Amino acid sequence: METTRPHTSPPPSRWERVRAWLAWPLFWPLLTLALLLLGNGLLNPGFLSLQWRDGHLYGNLVDIANRAAPLALVSLGMTLVIAIRGLDISVGAVLAISATAAAWTIGPQQGDGLVPLFLAIAAALAIGALCGLWNGVLVATVGMQPIVATLILMVAGRGIAQLLSGGQVLTIYYPPYAFLGKGFLLGVPFSLFVVACAFVSLQGLLRRTALGLFVRSIGHNPLAAHVAGVRARAITIAAYVTCALTASVAGLLVSSNVSSADANNAGLLLELDAILAVALGGTALGGGRFHLAGSLVGALIIQTLTTTIYAVGVPPQVNMVVKALLVFAVMLLQSPEFRAWVRTLTAFHGRERQS
Amino acid sequence: DRQADRITVGFSQVGAESEWRTANTASVRAALEAPGFNLKFSDAQQKQENQIKALRSFIAQRVDVIAFSPVVESGWETVLREAKAARIPVVLTDRAVKVSDDSLYATFIGSDFVEEGRKAARWLLQDSEGKPGPMRVVELQGTVGSAPAIDRMKGFHEIIDADPRFRIVRSQSGDFTRAKGKEVMEAFLKAEDGKIDVLFAHNDDMAIGAIQAIEEAGLKPGQDIRIVSIDGVRGAFEAMKAGKLNATVECNPLFGPRLAELVRDVHAGKPVPKRVVVEEGVFVASQAAAELPKRKY
Amino acid sequence: MVGAGGILYDGFLSPQVFLNLLVDNAFLCIVAVGMTFVILSGGIDLSVGAVVAFSTVLLAQLVQRHGWHPLVAIALVLALGAGFGALMGVLIRRFRLQPFVVTLAGMFMARGLATLISVDSIDIDHPFMTSVAYLRIPVGGGNTLSVGAVIALLAVAAGALLAATTRFGRTVYAIGGNETAARLMGLPVDAAAIKVYALSGFCAALAGVVYTFYMLSGYSQHAAGLELDAIAAVVIGGTLLSGGSGYVAGTLAGVLVLGVIQTLISFDGELSSWWTRIAIGALLLVFCLLQQLFWRKR
Amino acid sequence: MPSTSPVVLEARGLGKRFGATKALDRVDLVLRPGEVHALMGQNGAGKSTLIKLLTGVERPDQGELRIDGRPIAPESPLQAQRAGISTVYQEVNLCPNLSVAENLYAGRYPRRRLLGTIDWALVRRGARELLRQLHLDIDVDAPLGSFPVAIQQMVAIARALGVSARVLILDEPTSSLDESEVRELFRILAQLRERGMAILFVTHFLDQVYAVSDRITVLRNGRLVGEYVAAELPQPALVSAMVGREVRLAEPVEAAGPARADVPLVLDAQGLGLRGKLHPTDLQIHRGEMLGLGGLLGSGRTELARLLFGLDRAKQGRLRIESEEVALHHPADAVRLGLAMCPEERKTEGIVADLSVRENIVLALQARLGWQRFLSRAKQDELARRLIEALDIKAADIETPVGLLSGGNQQKVVLARWLATDPKLLILDEPTRGIDIAAKQNLMAEVVRRAREGMAVLFISAEVEELARLCDRIAVMRGRGKAGELPGGCGEPRVLAMIAGD
Numbered sequence A: 001m002e003t004t005r006p007h008t009s010p011p012p013s014r015w016e017r018v019r020a021w022l023a024w025p026l027f028w029p030l031l032t033l034a035l036l037l038l039g040n041g042l043l044n045p046g047f048l049s050l051q052w053r054d055g056h057l058y059g060n061l062v063d064i065a066n067r068a069a070p071l072a073l074v075s076l077g078m079t080l081v082i083a084i085r086g087l088d089i090s091v092g093a094v095l096a097i098s099a100t101a102a103a104w105t106i107g108p109q110q111g112d113g114l115v116p117l118f119l120a121i122a123a124a125l126a127i128g129a130l131c132g133l134w135n136g137v138l139v140a141t142v143g144m145q146p147i148v149a150t151l152i153l154m155v156a157g158r159g160i161a162q163l164l165s166g167g168q169v170l171t172i173y174y175p176p177y178a179f180l181g182k183g184f185l186l187g188v189p190f191s192l193f194v195v196a197c198a199f200v201s202l203q204g205l206l207r208r209t210a211l212g213l214f215v216r217s218i219g220h221n222p223l224a225a226h227v228a229g230v231r232a233r234a235i236t237i238a239a240y241v242t243c244a245l246t247a248s249v250a251g252l253l254v255s256s257n258v259s260s261a262d263a264n265n266a267g268l269l270l271e272l273d274a275i276l277a278v279a280l281g282g283t284a285l286g287g288g289r290f291h292l293a294g295s296l297v298g299a300l301i302i303q304t305l306t307t308t309i310y311a312v313g314v315p316p317q318v319n320m321v322v323k324a325l326l327v328f329a330v331m332l333l334q335s336p337e338f339r340a341w342v343r344t345l346t347a348f349h350g351r352e353r354q355s
Numbered sequence B: 001d002r003q004a005d006r007i008t009v010g011f012s013q014v015g016a017e018s019e020w021r022t023a024n025t026a027s028v029r030a031a032l033e034a035p036g037f038n039l040k041f042s043d044a045q046q047k048q049e050n051q052i053k054a055l056r057s058f059i060a061q062r063v064d065v066i067a068f069s070p071v072v073e074s075g076w077e078t079v080l081r082e083a084k085a086a087r088i089p090v091v092l093t094d095r096a097v098k099v100s101d102d103s104l105y106a107t108f109i110g111s112d113f114v115e116e117g118r119k120a121a122r123w124l125l126q127d128s129e130g131k132p133g134p135m136r137v138v139e140l141q142g143t144v145g146s147a148p149a150i151d152r153m154k155g156f157h158e159i160i161d162a163d164p165r166f167r168i169v170r171s172q173s174g175d176f177t178r179a180k181g182k183e184v185m186e187a188f189l190k191a192e193d194g195k196i197d198v199l200f201a202h203n204d205d206m207a208i209g210a211i212q213a214i215e216e217a218g219l220k221p222g223q224d225i226r227i228v229s230i231d232g233v234r235g236a237f238e239a240m241k242a243g244k245l246n247a248t249v250e251c252n253p254l255f256g257p258r259l260a261e262l263v264r265d266v267h268a269g270k271p272v273p274k275r276v277v278v279e280e281g282v283f284v285a286s287q288a289a290a291e292l293p294k295r296k297y
Numbered sequence C: 001m002v003g004a005g006g007i008l009y010d011g012f013l014s015p016q017v018f019l020n021l022l023v024d025n026a027f028l029c030i031v032a033v034g035m036t037f038v039i040l041s042g043g044i045d046l047s048v049g050a051v052v053a054f055s056t057v058l059l060a061q062l063v064q065r066h067g068w069h070p071l072v073a074i075a076l077v078l079a080l081g082a083g084f085g086a087l088m089g090v091l092i093r094r095f096r097l098q099p100f101v102v103t104l105a106g107m108f109m110a111r112g113l114a115t116l117i118s119v120d121s122i123d124i125d126h127p128f129m130t131s132v133a134y135l136r137i138p139v140g141g142g143n144t145l146s147v148g149a150v151i152a153l154l155a156v157a158a159g160a161l162l163a164a165t166t167r168f169g170r171t172v173y174a175i176g177g178n179e180t181a182a183r184l185m186g187l188p189v190d191a192a193a194i195k196v197y198a199l200s201g202f203c204a205a206l207a208g209v210v211y212t213f214y215m216l217s218g219y220s221q222h223a224a225g226l227e228l229d230a231i232a233a234v235v236i237g238g239t240l241l242s243g244g245s246g247y248v249a250g251t252l253a254g255v256l257v258l259g260v261i262q263t264l265i266s267f268d269g270e271l272s273s274w275w276t277r278i279a280i281g282a283l284l285l286v287f288c289l290l291q292q293l294f295w296r297k298r
Numbered sequence D: 001m002p003s004t005s006p007v008v009l010e011a012r013g014l015g016k017r018f019g020a021t022k023a024l025d026r027v028d029l030v031l032r033p034g035e036v037h038a039l040m041g042q043n044g045a046g047k048s049t050l051i052k053l054l055t056g057v058e059r060p061d062q063g064e065l066r067i068d069g070r071p072i073a074p075e076s077p078l079q080a081q082r083a084g085i086s087t088v089y090q091e092v093n094l095c096p097n098l099s100v101a102e103n104l105y106a107g108r109y110p111r112r113r114l115l116g117t118i119d120w121a122l123v124r125r126g127a128r129e130l131l132r133q134l135h136l137d138i139d140v141d142a143p144l145g146s147f148p149v150a151i152q153q154m155v156a157i158a159r160a161l162g163v164s165a166r167v168l169i170l171d172e173p174t175s176s177l178d179e180s181e182v183r184e185l186f187r188i189l190a191q192l193r194e195r196g197m198a199i200l201f202v203t204h205f206l207d208q209v210y211a212v213s214d215r216i217t218v219l220r221n222g223r224l225v226g227e228y229v230a231a232e233l234p235q236p237a238l239v240s241a242m243v244g245r246e247v248r249l250a251e252p253v254e255a256a257g258p259a260r261a262d263v264p265l266v267l268d269a270q271g272l273g274l275r276g277k278l279h280p281t282d283l284q285i286h287r288g289e290m291l292g293l294g295g296l297l298g299s300g301r302t303e304l305a306r307l308l309f310g311l312d313r314a315k316q317g318r319l320r321i322e323s324e325e326v327a328l329h330h331p332a333d334a335v336r337l338g339l340a341m342c343p344e345e346r347k348t349e350g351i352v353a354d355l356s357v358r359e360n361i362v363l364a365l366q367a368r369l370g371w372q373r374f375l376s377r378a379k380q381d382e383l384a385r386r387l388i389e390a391l392d393i394k395a396a397d398i399e400t401p402v403g404l405l406s407g408g409n410q411q412k413v414v415l416a417r418w419l420a421t422d423p424k425l426l427i428l429d430e431p432t433r434g435i436d437i438a439a440k441q442n443l444m445a446e447v448v449r450r451a452r453e454g455m456a457v458l459f460i461s462a463e464v465e466e467l468a469r470l471c472d473r474i475a476v477m478r479g480r481g482k483a484g485e486l487p488g489g490c491g492e493p494r495v496l497a498m499i500a501g502d
């Protein structure tokens, strides 16, 4: 049995650098995204093109980023909740409630002043924070399992939203509101700024303060963190509140984008997509290790998958199968065990051919 | 006492998945909460299982008449037999069901989805008279597998496929929602590089979403791309009034009063037609301004 | 809760209403039994609802459109369900993929395949199928159970035995408690974990068969969101989502709780659509708080 | 003893590398039937790694294994078990959610003949039987996790004894046991030796080594130092073999003597109690005082410590910290008041295995500072480096996840975490568990030094000798209440007598 690796021919420094790249947590998610986009570009030459139209960027890439914005936001919040060993399946409902609350606050008035805009944003955020608090208290104080605790709001939340909307799709006839979800700033969708803002502030909070350390210690070993004096309960509640807040901002974006709030359909199945995005981004669903940036990439991957399906012209009955196959492919690509397995397979074939 | 004279009706609604449905619920409730009726309402949250449970509970509560809007067409045989065994007449609303034995239900009141698809197509043919082909059509389907999506597609294709000028270049599901309709239309516009002549949407909501996508792509909905959709909700009339939607095929949810009559007749044992089709029209942009104030939903 | 229902609504306390809980939730019960094992082992299976739908469609297609004998078709469906679960299990264990993601993709896959087989719903009128569907087994006092409910009860019993008295069952608990320790104790961890997903797939397929009898139709949109109901039933039944602790019998209780909530709702006859949702949420909350109280006391 | 006696298990040239650390480098080991073989070495010497290679938990990079002369390459613990090796790993590696009986029988359940189902009655009876051998009388149906580590360790040993194996490997089985339990264990080991079993045994207690072992293999930094016959290797020689240089065990540190009455109290508990766990108890600790807490297993020492630290909430009594009356609801409250506690259960309550050494060390200090006052990376590094050096923690670097350290080094990290907070009162619950002799002295010297500087210490230890030597005052617990107090330097026999209750 030889153990010494022949690191003679390539200078170790370069090899080390490649290894460092491979070990970077974002490497595989980003590679996946790049491959998906590239594949699209090959299938459909216009896919990657960007144009300047009416004073802003126009193209599939812009659409993907813009469409992924709500999901990306929610994935950020979900990452936090998952990092502390939780789960929040009520995000879709919270999104719907916030969207409806915003639309309801604006009401039928059609002025151009900015007051209703800020009122709407405040209403959405307030109700979002309230929802998060509710989830957080049920989990951290009452001690329910996260999935049931948030299931309650998931079920009841849409009911509350519909109660607010009276079961109607609330159309918003108020121009300033549209800016949030479909406006452009410096030629780039405004929603991207919102996502960037959320990402930077969360990342800052977790990196520049001790919160990141606390979150990871709670995720990895809640009991040890408790003994070490970390206020696990408060942080848990804060994580649920943050998650709900991201969902309510996402609600603002979604409702603004289509100028209406649909209590029943807005954010439907969002929780699954968000958790998927978090997982694709390299965060362990068991808690502890987390990557905010990875979750953003995960959200982009999911949206790219969806847009790919639309752009390629897959018949709708086949959508699901294609999506499933793509998700399987993406996961396997990211699995070190799978790559090792492929390597041994190819090595085996290589040896066979030689002999 | 008076309670005894009343007809107890168990009504099971699909859910509250759209404005159309909400209007439908409101109409039915208004009609069946009138004196003379005692309504038991149950919402199935879009699940057939729940609806079957609701029907079972109506049977257990021995209501006089059961009315329901089936979530799906099939799978009702068992519970309808139970109703029949309990001698409770059943009135279907909105959608028909497939059962081996017609006597399992008394009557059906509602729309004909296939016919709605045909109407949309006929309007398109009429509007395209004299226009040269080829015309590139895109279709926004409803939720995959849902009865209205399947039937509206069937009806539309039946007519359109016969005319060689039309070519359906893209067809994708928009889940009956504005957001999805917009998202899919965005992708269509880019994939076809804007070369789309007609949009057929299985419901108004998707059309309203798509209109936004078309505008954001710098095109004029209603002119560059002609749009026809189904349902006739208020939003569609607003869009038509603004010239952004060309036509909508009405799918009338306000059959509550008619349902109440049928229930009364069925309960009294009077003969009723096996199928009552609700009165529905096609509205075009020019009628919108006049029609809009009259819309109730 | 049940008592309150009895006071509030006429006919609520009749025995048949309770039997109907079983009749109407038989498929959920079977799925939840499989799910219990998955959750006990510390995993999760989101594909079950889709596998139920796939099974109904395949069964209906084979029986109605290809003229297979139902029993042969049922055998095939069950085998496919178990195989599908095992495949996901292999992906999860062999390549260390997260169960949530694999089974979510599995859910897309199963529903997608169901849609591919048939977009619209297929009615079944095969005499064997209809006669089984209408068969009612008397349980005394003029009350009856359906075949599906009996299968569900058998599934619960089999599941409870499997969990409590077999090597496989105990290995599942051990994995959920501490996987490394289970491995060091020399337990066949990987094999058991794969079997768990195969079992869940099998249960889902069985539930699909029961569902087909219940509805006498196959449809790709059947059992939407069933996975969540199953998970909720398992967790409400006292099983820890992180694995290692819980009972199959508890799962039956969880299913019944969900059933009672649904029945309460459908007996009410007053609630509008949105109040229905809010009421379901509130009832869930009440049940969970009661359970919490009960646990704390112990 | 003739070295030509037959060999059961033979390892030749075993090597294992983890990334940059070479955990084992061409190590040989020979186990013979009817012999107890001690495996000795400092923390991180590679003892546990060697055991993992023998039992298929890890695969060696090089070298070979033979059983009865036949080469084997166990790929999993299961295969090793089949080859006749029964093992107790260093950390208790059983399932906390399963009952004690199940943990004893998992993987080898007796089945009912008819149905092939598990015969639970037999399992229970067998479990009680097995535990009785170790004089342990506990409820075998209770989940294992509900017992303290000591009991769990006994169960792990009982499980290994229950397997009819040819080789028994025990990695620090006695680390959390009391003397009486150790005696039971040794009695059984002697019986097994008589029956011809080969036993490999790891411990850091030198007297235990000489009490049972026939041979000693010493490892140092992953290398084999040599194999010795126990009777021919005097204790100082063993120590130098382990440490690698001539060592005279440093002059043992001793107690400073009783605190003068004018020294202020740091902690003053009056009638502190919790129904069912602890009878109302009084306790005072002065500044700069080392207070020892003695007692038998289950006497309530840990419970008292938990109450003092806010891990459990006291239902009776009052607690003053520096003459301020406080109510501790949460360890965070205690930490804020300047208390620190090194818990008994390292794995579950101590380390956060997936976080790095640095993060584990700063965790408590950071929790005390609050989330806004974030220690800069440079400060964290400096702190971690300083403590790693002070406590001689062996880690590849400060970013290594703590879970990858050897057991003893993990324990040191937990201690480092609390020393980093510079507490007013440090509660140590069995802090030297699993730490090698040289390091233990080093560590206690550090604690005593801090005590001289004014830190109060509550020191819980099962080693009465240590208590008697180090503490200024000793409180003794018995039957979940305080039995009495003794002045420091009163000698081991008096402490033992009070613990025993005569």
Ligand SMILES: Nc1ncnc2c1ncn2[C@@H]1O[C@H](COP(=O)(O)OP(=O)(O)OP(=O)(O)O)[C@@H](O)[C@H]1O
Binding pocket: D018, D019, D021, D022, D023, D041, D042, D043, D044, D045, D046, D047, D048, D049, D050, D090, D394, D395, D396, D404, D405, D406, D407, D408, D409, D434
């Ligand atoms: N999985 C691993 N990855 C990286 N390093 C490891 C791993 N396991 C062990 N090591 C390293 O190998 C060395 C030997 O560790 P080992 O656990 O064998 O020590 P030990 O002799 O048992 O010490 P102790 O007496 O403290 O238990 C240590 O430096 C440890 O950090």
Ligand SMILES: Nc1ncnc2c1ncn2[C@@H]1O[C@H](COP(=O)(O)OP(=O)(O)OP(=O)(O)O)[C@@H](O)[C@H]1O
Binding pocket: D137, D138, D147, D148, D150, D151, D295, D296, D297, D298, D299, D300, D301, D302, D303, D304, D344, D462, D477
């Ligand atoms: N020999 C034993 N038999 C049964 N249970 C025991 C035994 N020893 C301890 N326990 C259990 O341990 C639990 C806690 O004891 P505790 O930790 O307070 O004692 P301790 O004095 O700290 O002992 P240790 O020496 O283990 O630290 C009690 O709930 C008790 O049931």
Ligand SMILES: [Mg+2]
Binding pocket: D047, D048, D049, D090, D171, D406, D407, D408
């Ligand atoms: Mg060790």
Ligand SMILES: [Mg+2]
Binding pocket: D148, D301, D302, D303, D344, D429
């Ligand atoms: Mg203790």
